[in-house]
Amino acid sequence: MTQTETIDLARRWPSARSFVAIGSIAIIAAGIAAAATAGMPSYLASWAVAYLVLVVGVAQIALGLGQALLTPEMPSGRLVVGELVLFNLGSAAVLAGSLFSMPLFTAIGSALMLIVLAVLFWATRGSTRGGWLRYAYWLLIALLFVSVFIGLLIARGRAV
DSSP states (O other): OOHHEEEEEEEHHHHOOOOOHHHHHHHHHHHHHHHHHHSOOOHHHHHHHIIIIIIIIHHHHHHHHHHHHHHOOOOOOOHHHHHHHHHHHHHHHHHHHHTOOOOOHHHHHHHHHHHHHHHHHHTTTTTOTTTTTHHHHHHHHHHHHHHHHHHHHHHHHHHH
């Protein structure tokens, strides 16, 4: 990494910091939830732990870092806060809807997730930064986008 890239990364870090912090907290919460439910494992408990780790944790960290590094211009604070709020409200609604058999919550949470994913893609669409990393970031967004629909089909099948 060149000195210019290091300075740019340091300048862009604040736009990723909250994604990394909340994602890290979600991973820790998943570990606590796994420990708490180890004595009485269930499909829903296992799913919730996996969702916390993979979506709310790892994916959120990757999405925040990717946006910070790949956008042509540094994302505005207002945009980042909006993305964080919608992503985490959507995740909370999906978790609540799935855990408490409330399909409407699952649907609303899924819609919020789709909106955030579209915004994250849109923010990086004109970027020439990142090379292969940009394509990996877009692939992550595409996988999450498809996963939302798969999750809705699974949730619908469980609710029937």
